[in-house]
Amino acid sequence: xxxxxxxxxTTYLMWNEGPMIWASDVLILLxxxxxxxxxxxxxxxKWLWREWLTxxxxxxxxxxxxxxxxxxxxRGGVDALLLRTQLAVPGNxxxxxxxxxxxxxxxxxxxxLFMAMPFIFALFNIVVPLQxxxxxxxxxxxxxxxxxxxxxxxxxxxxxxxxxxxxxAGWVSYPPLSELGFDFxxxxxxxxxxxxxxxxxxxxxxxxxxxxxxxMRAPGMKLMRMPLFTWSVVAASVVIIxxxxxxxxxxxxxxxxxxxxxxxFTILHGGDPMMFxxxxxxxGHPEVYIVILxxxxxxSEVVATFARKRVFGYSSMVLxxxxxxxxxxxxWAHHFFTMGAGAGVNTFFAVASxxxxxPTGVKVFNWLFTMFRGRxxxxxxxxxxxxxxxxxxxxxATGVMLAxxxxxxxxxxxxxxxxxxxxxxxxxxxxxxxxxxxxxWPKMFGFMLDVRLGKIAFWLFxxxxxxxxxxxxxxxxxxxQRRMYTYPTDMGWGTLNFISTVGAYIMGLxxxxxxxxxxxxxxxxxxxxxxxxxxxxxxxxxxPSPAPHYNFAxxxxxxxxDMWWExxxxxxxxxxxxxxEMIKPIHMPKNSGRPFLxxxxxxxxxxxxxxxxxxxxxxxxIGILLCLLFRAFEYGDEHTVPIDEIRxxxxxxxxx
Amino acid sequence: MRxxxxxxxxxxxxxxxxxITLLLSGCGPQYMVLxxxxxxxxxxxxxxxxxxxxxxxxxxxxxxxxxxxxxxxRDKPGNRAxxxxxxxxxxxxxxxxxxxxxxxxxxxxxxxxKTTFALVRPPENNIxxxxxxVTSLDWKWLFQYPGQKIATVNYAVIPTGVPINFVLTxxxxxxxxxxxxxxxxxxxxxxxxxxxxxxANQAGTFYGHGANFTGRGFAHMNxxxxxxxxxxxYGWVRSVKATSSPLTYAVYDQxxxxxxxxxxxxxSIPPNLFNGTVWADGGRYMPGMLPAQSMSTMKQSSSH
Ligand code: HEM
Ligand SMILES: [Cu+2]
Ligand SMILES: [Cu+2]
Numbered sequence: 001x002x003x004x005x006x007x008x009x010t011t012y013l014m015w016n017e018g019p020m021i022w023a024s025d026v027l028i029l030l031x032x033x034x035x036x037x038x039x040x041x042x043x044x045x046k047w048l049w050r051e052w053l054t055x056x057x058x059x060x061x062x063x064x065x066x067x068x069x070x071x072x073x074x075r076g077g078v079d080a081l082l083l084r085t086q087l088a089v090p091g092n093x094x095x096x097x098x099x100x101x102x103x104x105x106x107x108x109x110x111x112x113l114f115m116a117m118p119f120i121f122a123l124f125n126i127v128v129p130l131q132x133x134x135x136x137x138x139x140x141x142x143x144x145x146x147x148x149x150x151x152x153x154x155x156x157x158x159x160x161x162x163x164x165x166x167x168x169a170g171w172v173s174y175p176p177l178s179e180l181g182f183d184f185x186x187x188x189x190x191x192x193x194x195x196x197x198x199x200x201x202x203x204x205x206x207x208x209x210x211x212x213x214x215x216m217r218a219p220g221m222k223l224m225r226m227p228l229f230t231w232s233v234v235a236a237s238v239v240i241i242x243x244x245x246x247x248x249x250x251x252x253x254x255x256x257x258x259x260x261x262x263x264x265f266t267i268l269h270g271g272d273p274m275m276f277x278x279x280x281x282x283x284g285h286p287e288v289y290i291v292i293l294x295x296x297x298x299x300s301e302v303v304a305t306f307a308r309k310r311v312f313g314y315s316s317m318v319l320x321x322x323x324x325x326x327x328x329x330x331x332w333a334h335h336f337f338t339m340g341a342g343a344g345v346n347t348f349f350a351v352a353s354x355x356x357x358x359p360t361g362v363k364v365f366n367w368l369f370t371m372f373r374g375r376x377x378x379x380x381x382x383x384x385x386x387x388x389x390x391x392x393x394x395x396x397a398t399g400v401m402l403a404x405x406x407x408x409x410x411x412x413x414x415x416x417x418x419x420x421x422x423x424x425x426x427x428x429x430x431x432x433x434x435x436x437x438x439x440x441w442p443k444m445f446g447f448m449l450d451v452r453l454g455k456i457a458f459w460l461f462x463x464x465x466x467x468x469x470x471x472x473x474x475x476x477x478x479x480x481q482r483r484m485y486t487y488p489t490d491m492g493w494g495t496l497n498f499i500s501t502v503g504a505y506i507m508g509l510x511x512x513x514x515x516x517x518x519x520x521x522x523x524x525x526x527x528x529x530x531x532x533x534x535x536x537x538x539x540x541x542x543x544p545s546p547a548p549h550y551n552f553a554x555x556x557x558x559x560x561x562d563m564w565w566e567x568x569x570x571x572x573x574x575x576x577x578x579x580x581e582m583i584k585p586i587h588m589p590k591n592s593g594r595p596f597l598x599x600x601x602x603x604x605x606x607x608x609x610x611x612x613x614x615x616x617x618x619x620x621x622i623g624i625l626l627c628l629l630f631r632a633f634e635y636g637d638e639h640t641v642p643i644d645e646i647r648x649x650x651x652x653x654x655x656x
Numbered sequence: 657m658r659x660x661x662x663x664x665x666x667x668x669x670x671x672x673x674x675x676i677t678l679l680l681s682g683c684g685p686q687y688m689v690l691x692x693x694x695x696x697x698x699x700x701x702x703x704x705x706x707x708x709x710x711x712x713x714x715x716x717x718x719x720x721x722x723x724x725x726x727x728x729x730r731d732k733p734g735n736r737a738x739x740x741x742x743x744x745x746x747x748x749x750x751x752x753x754x755x756x757x758x759x760x761x762x763x764x765x766x767x768x769x770k771t772t773f774a775l776v777r778p779p780e781n782n783i784x785x786x787x788x789x790v791t792s793l794d795w796k797w798l799f800q801y802p803g804q805k806i807a808t809v810n811y812a813v814i815p816t817g818v819p820i821n822f823v824l825t826x827x828x829x830x831x832x833x834x835x836x837x838x839x840x841x842x843x844x845x846x847x848x849x850x851x852x853x854x855x856a857n858q859a860g861t862f863y864g865h866g867a868n869f870t871g872r873g874f875a876h877m878n879x880x881x882x883x884x885x886x887x888x889x890y891g892w893v894r895s896v897k898a899t900s901s902p903l904t905y906a907v908y909d910q911x912x913x914x915x916x917x918x919x920x921x922x923x924s925i926p927p928n929l930f931n932g933t934v935w936a937d938g939g940r941y942m943p944g945m946l947p948a949q950s951m952s953t954m955k956q957s958s959s960h
Contacts, residue, residue, distance in 0.1 A: 097872045170869055176846060177829035177870060182794075267846045273830065274845070307729070310744035316754075338832060339843045340850040343776050347769040354761040354768075358754070361714055365753040368721050373740040375731040386726060393718045397711035404764060406771040407703045409840020410689045413832055413867035479688040479836040481867050484875040491863075492686045 012164050020099075024162055054591040056140040057549055061147050062125030063444060066437065068151060069119035072110050073430075073511070075158065079107035081508055084468075088501040090489040100485035101168040102187065106161070108171030113195055114154045116291040116425070117202060119433040121150070123294060124209055124233050126444055127436075130540035131227045133218025133558065135551050138211035140589040141637065146201035146208065148599025153198030156606050160190035164611065167191035170483065172280060173254070175265035175273040180258055186610050192255045193606040199248050206240030209233050218539070220558035224318070227538045227562075228311060231318050232297025235325040236290050242329065243286035250279035259609060274339065281332040289328040292424070293321060295432025296363060299385050302435050303367050305536045306382040307374030310562065313366045320359030327356045337405045338412050346405040353403035357396055364393060379534070380454045384435035387462050391427025395420060398473070413483075416476025419469045426465060434514075442533050446545045447525035453517035461510030468503025471496035537565035542576050544653045550586045553578055553646050553655070578655055586641040598627040688836035688863065693883070694855040695779040696839030703771050710760050775839075778819040779855045785819040788812060789930040792824075792831035792844040792866060794914040795873030800903075800925050804893045807903045807922040809911065810879045815889035816859050822852040825934050827912055832867035835881050841867050849934045856883035876916045896921045905929070 001009075009015045015022065039045050052060060082103050086095040095103065125143070129136055137143050160166045167187035169178040178188050213234055217226070226234075253264040254276060263269040265276045304311045311317060333341060333349040341349075367389065376382065398420040402408050411417055442448050480493050487493055532541040539556065540547075542564045556576050560566050567573045605620025607613075650656045692698045728737050778785055789800040790812075799812040814820050824833050826844035833852065834841035837860075842852040856862070866877035884892065901907075903922035908929060 097875065101869075101872065168871075174830060174868075182829055182871060308731075308739075309741045312744050313746075313750055314744065316750055336843070338841050339845065340848065343769075343773045347765075347772050350768045350772070351761070351765040354765055358757040358761060361757045362750075362753055364718060365749075368718070368725055369746075369749065370744075371725045371729055373738050373743055374729050375735075375739055376726055376729050377731045386722070389722050390719055393715050397715050400711050400764070401704065401707040404703050404707050404768045404771075406700050406768065406775055406840065407707060409775075409842070410697075410700050410704070410836065412841060413834070474687075477687045477689045479834075479863060479865070481834075481865055483869040486875050488878075 013162070014165060021162065028162060049593070050591070053596045054144075054593045056136075056144045056589045056591055056595075058125045058129050058137050058140065058143060059444070059547065059549075061143055062122045062127075064147060065118045065122035065125060065150070066444075068154065069115055069122055069433075072115040072118065072154065076107050076110040076115050077508060077511055079103050079110065081504055083107060084501040084504040086485060087487075087497050089498060090487050090491070090494045092486060095485065097485045098168065101170075101483070102166035104483060105167045105170050105173075105187075105191070106157070109157065109167070109191060109195065110154075111425070112171065112287065112291070113198060114150075114157060116429050116433075117198070118150055118154075119429075120236065120291055120294040121146075121202075121205055123229075123298065123433070123436045123440065124205070126440055127540060128209060128212060128230055128233055129216070130443070130543060130547060130551060131230050131538050132213060132216065132221055133539050133552060133556050134212065134216040135555075135586065136589065137208050138215055139208050141592060141595065141631075142204050143208055144592065144595035145598055146205045148595045149201030149204075149602060150198040152599040152603035153194045153196075153201070153606075156197065156603055156610075157190060157194035160187055160194075160610075164190070172284070174280075175254060175257070175276050176267060178254065179266055181266070189255070189258060189610040192251050192258070193609055196248060196251045196255070197602045197606055199244055199251070202240055203244045203248070206237040206244065210237040210241065213237075218552075218555050218558050224315070225558060225561045225563075228300035228314070228317055228321075229294070229297035229538075231321055232293045232295075232300070235321040236293040239286045239290050239293070239325045239328060243283045243290065246279050247283035247287075250276055250283070253279075255609075259612065277336055277339065278332070281335045282329075285332040285335065286325075286328045288421075288425070289324060291429045292432070293325065295388075295429050295436075296321065298432045298436040298439065299367060299388060300370075301536075301538065302381045302385045302439055303370045304562070305439075305534050306377045306379055306385075307371045308377075308535075309370055309374035311366070312369040312372070313362075314561065316362060317366055320362050323359040324356060327352065327359075331356060334403055334405075334408070337408045350403050350405040354400055357400050357403075360396060364389060364396075379438075380449065380451060380458065381435040381439035381534075383455070383458050384431045384438065387458070388427055388431040388435070391423060391431065391465070395423030395427055399424065411476060413481055414476040415472040415480045415482060418482050419472035419476065422469050422472075426469075439534070440540075442528040442545050443531075443540055443543075444546060447521060447527050448533060449521045449525060450517050453513055453520060457510045457513035457517060459510075460513060461507050464503045464506030464508075464510055466503070468500050468507060471500045471503075475500075532564075535568075537562040539564055542567075542573070544655065548649050548653065550588055550641055550646070553586075553650050554582045554584075578650055580647065580656060583643050583646050583650075585643055586646065587638050588641055590637050590639050592637070594627050594631060598624060601627060691837060692839065693837050693858045693860060693862065694839060695857065696775060696854050697837060699771055699774065700840055703767060706767055707764055710764050713760060714757060775853065776851075778821070778853050780817075780819050783818055785821045785853075786815065787821045787823060788814070790822055790824045790833055790844065791930065791933060792826040792828060792833070792870070792877070793912055794828040794870060795866075795877050795916050796911065797833075797864075797866070797877065797879045798908075798911060800930050801893070802925075802930070805924055806893060806896045806900075807925045808896075808919070809917065809921070810919045811882060812879065813882045813884060813889060813892050814856060815886040816856050816883045818886065819853055819855045822854060823930070824850045824852060825930070827933050828914075829870040830868055831870050831877070833864070834867040835862055835864035837862045838881065843868060847934065847936075849931075856881070859883050859885060871914075873914065873916045879919075897923045899923075903929070 039048060052064065055061065082095065083100065086092050086100055164186040167173070167190055169183055169188055173188065173191060176182055213230055256262040257264055257266060263271040265271050265273045267273065300311055300317060331349055331353040333345065334353045337346050337349070398416070402411055402417065402420060438449060438454065475493055475496050478491070478493060480487065480491070528545045531544045534541070542556070543551065567575060601620050601623025603620070604623060605617050608615070608617030608620055647656060690701065692701050787802055789802055791798040791800070797810055798807060800807045822833065824842055824844040825848060826846045830843055830845050832841045832843045835854065838854040838856055842850050844850070860883055862881045862883065864879045864881050866874060870877070900921045900923040902924040903926065905926055
C-alpha cells in the first residue's frame, strides 16, 4: 500500500481500529448499494425525486421526519446497548475507554437532537395543519428547508463514525475538554457543525408553526377552541424560538475557538468556559420542555378520544402549558448547582425548578379526571398513555428531589441523574411519540397497525424500562458516577448493573417488535376507509385517510371545541359534507428541488469545515449562496389545482 | 378478563421494581449517600428524606387514582359506573390540585434554602478548620496542605471532628470533587477556586471519585479520604515530612501530564503552587476566599 493511502485509511477511515469499523463500512456499503439497485430496478428514481425529495407537502415532510426519527432511534438504541454491554460486569474489556466515550456522546446527541426533535417535528407537520383546518403550513418552502437541514445535519453527524472519528466530549461538550487543547480530533467539529446545521432548521420550524397556528386557522377556530395538541405546539414553538439561538451562539463561538483560534471559552487570554455552560443550559433545559410539551399535547388528545370524554379542565391545561414554557427559562442553573454559585442563586433556581412541577402535576390530574367517568378503551395509543402516567410521575418526583439543591450535590453526575432523565425522556417523550405515532398512523398511511404485535412490543418495552432504570437510582446512592467506562469489582455495583443491562436488552427487543409490527401491517394491516377509525374528536378525523394533498377541499367553519365530535353527537356531520358547487380552485405551493440542494450545500460546507479543508467548504458556501440567490429571483412558486381535479379526487375518495 | 390480568401485570411489574429498589436501598455501607459519616452528608440526607416524603404525598394518590380509574371506567359491556362525557370542569378539584403542590413546593423550598445557606458555612464554628487545597489533574488528584506544608496524590488524610475547608481548582478539564459519605460534590474548575466544607465524625476510609467527565482516564480518578483522630493525623503529617521527597515545580509539571498513577506523598510544597495555578488560569475566587498574599507575588509565581 502506498504511504499516502495507508495514511488515509488510518487517519480518516480508521481501518487500524479493527472489526467494528470494518463491519460498519461493509454494512453501509451494502445498504447504499441495495437502495441504489432497488431504486433502479423498480424505476423509482424519478418518483423519489418528484414525490419526496422535492416535496413541500407538510404531510410528506412529516413522514420523512418520522422515518428519520425511527432510524435514529435505532442508531441511538444500538449505541445504548453497546454502552450497557460494556457496563454489564465490572472490569469489562468489551469497549475501550475511547470507544465508550465516543459512544455515549453520540448516543446522547442523537437521542435528543436527531431522534426526539425530528419525532416531534414529524407530528407537528402531520397533525397541525389538519387539526386547525389549513391546507399547509405558513411557509411550505421554508418547511422543506428545515427538514433538509435536519436531515443533512444528521448525516454529517452520523458519518463521523466511519470517517475521521466520533465526538467524545459528551453531548454537553463542556470546554475546556472540548477545546483544541484537550480534544484535537475532528469528532468535536462534527458535533458542532452537525448540531448547528440542524439547529438552524429547528428555529425555522418554530417560527413556521407559530405563524401557521396564529395565521392559518379555519374561520371560527378561536384560540380557546384549538385542540390541545395544537396548543402544545404553540408552547413548544415559543420555547424553540427563544432557546435555540442560545445554542447556535454557544456552538458558533466554540467552533470559532476550534477552527479560527479565538478564545471565547479557553481559560487563557480572558476566555471563560462557564459562559459556555450557561449558554448551553439556557438552551438545554428549555430543550427538554420543547420535546415534552408536544408529548403532553398528544396525551391530551389520546385521553379524550379513548375515554370518550371532553378533556377535563381545558383552560387549566392551556394555562399550564404556557406556564411551563415560561418557567422553563428560569431554571437552567439547576444543571450546575455545584459550580460554585452562591447560596442565594442556588436557592432561586432550586425553587424555580420545583415550581415547574406544579403545572406539570396539574396536567397529570387533569388527564386522570378526563378518564374519570369516561369509557376507557385500551387501544395502543391509550396503553402508552396510561403507562406514561406512573413513569412520568416517578420521574417528576425524582426531578423535584434533584431540584433541592443541597440534595443535588449528592445526585449530580451520578447514576441517580441518569435514571431520572431517562425516566422522563423515555417515559415522557418516547412513550408520547409512540402514542402519537400509533394514534395518527392511520391518518398518515391509511391503514391500522397490528394490535397483537403492538401489545407485545408495549409490554417488552415497559418491563424492560423498569428493569433497566430502577436499579440505576440505587447505583446513584451507591456512589456510581456517570460516564465511567468501567468500574472495579469491590464497589458492589456489579449485580445492579447486570440487571440494568438485561433490562436494556428487553427494551431493544421491544423496539424490534415495533419494527416487525410496522412491516407486518404494511402487508396485512386493516385499511381505514372511514377516515375516523378511533371515533375521535378533532377536525383531522373528518378527512379521508390519508388526506388529499390539499387537505380540505372546502375549509370548514368551526363553531366549537372538539368540532368533529360535537357534529357526530348531533348527527350533523353533513355540515362538513362537500357540496359540488362549493368547490373552488385551490392555490398550492409548487415543489422545489432547492431545499434539498441547500441542505446538501450545508453538508458540503460543514464537511469541509470539520477537517479545515477550505476549498470544499468554499464550494459548499457557494452552493448555499446560489440557492438563496435563485430563491430570491423566483416568481410564481404556486400552482392552482383546478376544480375538476378536486372533484375527481374527492369522488374517488367517496366524498362527493 | 384479559384486560384485568394485564392491568394486574402492570401493577405487579411496578411494585416488583420499586420493591427491589427499596430492598436494595435498605442501607448498608454500600449505599454511601444514605450512610453519611459527617454533618454535611447528614444534613443532605435529611433533605433527601424530606423530599421523598413530600413528593410521595402527590405520587401515591396519582398511582392509586390511576389504577382505580382505569379499572372502574374501562369500556366493558355491562360496566355500570357513571359515564358523563360532558363533565369537564370542577373549580373545587382544580383548586385542590393547584393548591396542594404549591404548599408542598413552599415547604420543600423553605428547607432547601435553609440547607443551602447552612452548607456554605463551616459545620462547626468553635473548632479551627484545616484547609486542603485540591487540584484535579489529568487523571489524578493532588491534595496540598498549606497549613502542614505537605502534599499527597490520590488520597487525603483528615482529622475527625474537624471542619475541612476544601479549596478546589483544576489544572485540566473541569472535574468534580465528590466523597459521598462526607457530603455532596463541588466542581473543580480551571482559573477558579471554590470552597467545599466537609467533616468526618468517624474514623474510616471513604471512597471519593471525580464526578465530571474529563476524558480517557476519567474512570480511574478514584481516591480515598482517610479520617483519623487528630493525634494520629498529626503523627501521619510528621511521618510524611520525614520520609517523602519534596514537591517541586519540576515534579508538578511531571504530574500535570496526562497519566493514571497510584498514590504518593510529598514532604513539602512550593509556597504559591496552588494559588499560582488558579491565577495562571484566570484567578477567580468565590466571595471571601481571596488568599492573604499580595497579588503581585502570585502573578510572579504563576509565570514560573
Ligand atoms: C434503550 C433505552 C436506553 C438506554 C439503555 C440508555 C442508556 C444510556 C447509557 C448507558 C448512558 C451513558 C451513561 C453514562 O455513562 O454517562 C446514556 C446516556 C444518555 N442518554 Fe440514554 N439510553 C436509552 C435511551 C435514551 C433516550 C430515549 C434518550 C433521549 C430521549 C436518551 C438520552 C440520553 C442522554 C442525553 C444521555 C447523556 C449523554 C451524555 O452523557 O453525554 N437515552 N444512556
Ligand atoms: Cu433542566
Ligand atoms: Cu466556575
